[in-house]
Amino acid sequence: MTSDLAGNGTAAGSTEAKVTIRGLTKSFGPVLALTDIDLDLHENEFVSVVGTSGCGKSTLLSIIAGLTERTEGSVRVDGAEVTGPGRDRGVVFQGSTLLPWLSALDNVKFALQDEPIAAAERTAIAREHLSLVGLDGFEDSYPAQLSGGMQQRVALARSLSYRPGILLMDEPFGALDALTRREMQALLIRVWEKHRLTVMMITHDIEEAIITSDRVIVMSRRPGTIRAELPVPLERPRRPEMNADPVFRDLFSTVLGMVHEPAPIP
Numbered sequence: 001m002t003s004d005l006a007g008n009g010t011a012a013g014s015t016e017a018k019v020t021i022r023g024l025t026k027s028f029g030p031v032l033a034l035t036d037i038d039l040d041l042h043e044n045e046f047v048s049v050v051g052t053s054g055c056g057k058s059t060l061l062s063i064i065a066g067l068t069e070r071t072e073g074s075v076r077v078d079g080a081e082v083t084g085p086g087r088d089r090g091v092v093f094q095g096s097t098l099l100p101w102l103s104a105l106d107n108v109k110f111a112l113q114d115e116p117i118a119a120a121e122r123t124a125i126a127r128e129h130l131s132l133v134g135l136d137g138f139e140d141s142y143p144a145q146l147s148g149g150m151q152q153r154v155a156l157a158r159s160l161s162y163r164p165g166i167l168l169m170d171e172p173f174g175a176l177d178a179l180t181r182r183e184m185q186a187l188l189i190r191v192w193e194k195h196r197l198t199v200m201m202i203t204h205d206i207e208e209a210i211i212t213s214d215r216v217i218v219m220s221r222r223p224g225t226i227r228a229e230l231p232v233p234l235e236r237p238r239r240p241e242m243n244a245d246p247v248f249r250d251l252f253s254t255v256l257g258m259v260h261e262p263a264p265i266p
Contacts, residue, residue, distance in 0.1 A: 017040040017041065018166060019064060019076070019077055019198065019200075020075075020076045021039040021040070022074045023074065024036075024072070024073035024074070026063065032223040033056045033223060034224045035225050037224075037225060037226060039226060039229075041200055044197065045199070045214050045215065046213045047199065047200050047214065047215045048202075048209035048212060048213040048216050049061070049201070049202050049209075049217045050219070051219030051220070053204075054222050055219045058171075059224075061200065063075060064168060065085060066082050066083065066084040067085060090160060090162070090168065091159060091169075092156055092159050092169045093170050093171075093172070094170060096143065096152050096155040097155060098143040098154055100143050102142070104130060104139055104140070104142075105126050105139040108126035109123060110158070112125060112161055115162060129158075129160055129161045130153075133153040133157045135150065138150065149176055149183065153187070164197065168199075169188075169200070172184070172201065173185065174205075185211060189212055189238060193237070206255050206259070207252065210251055211242060215230065215231050215232060216232060218230065228258055230254065233247055
């Protein structure tokens with residue numbers, strides 16, 4: 001099966017880089033976590049990053065988000081050096097990080113509190129984004145009243161509410177059961193197709209990486225560096241049954257072999 005990524009509006013037809021990383025290195029004291037990372041994320045591209053635990057995937061995402069300082073190298077978003085968090089980047093973590101004393105609606109509105117808009121507009125935007133993630137009727141529910149998948153929907157709505165150009169996701173569905181995870185993957189793809197933003201997702205799930213992404217980045221064992229950048233030659237819209245496609249299975253085997261290749265003996 002051949003792909004028509006450019007025809008589906010993805011970054012395959014564009015050379016414009018939304019995020020540019022060059023020579024990135026990160027050390028935590030004597031521990032070298034990341035080394036010599038060169039990576040571009042393109043406009044409207046969906047990229048997943050896979051690798052073994054401890055290879056630096058989450059550290060890479062945190063540096064792009066501006067939550068962790070790099071040791072060496074350059075990280076630019078739209079040509080500007082990243083010096084800290086910014087409204088141009090939304091972040092979703094594995095835990096929903098919702099404020100338990102606020103309703104779903106108020107959790108989303110909280111992300112808009114610094115926006116120069118009227119209260120009524122803030123409420124309207126929050127409702128719009130809860131509807132986008134399928135939570136009509138749950139606006140007044142508190143996090144403890146929502147399932148794990150619903151909490152992640154609120155977290156996604158919150159991160160999208162201020163319209164960032166980049167969405168950074170760190171194992172967003174890792175704590176969910178298999179069925180809910182599939183539902184959230186499908187939801188994420190629909191939201192991405194509607195908002196047309198750049199997405200980078202960290203995941204341990206190779207199947208998830210392939211079914212959602214335009215490109216899969218495979219990282220080496222620590223110190224983490226980019227071992228391979230593999231395009232996903234599957235048509236969009238993606239469907240769960242594509243995991244039986246020979247192209248899917250071949251790519252899955254390739255990525256799996258790279259991720260689990262034994263570390264070299266010193």
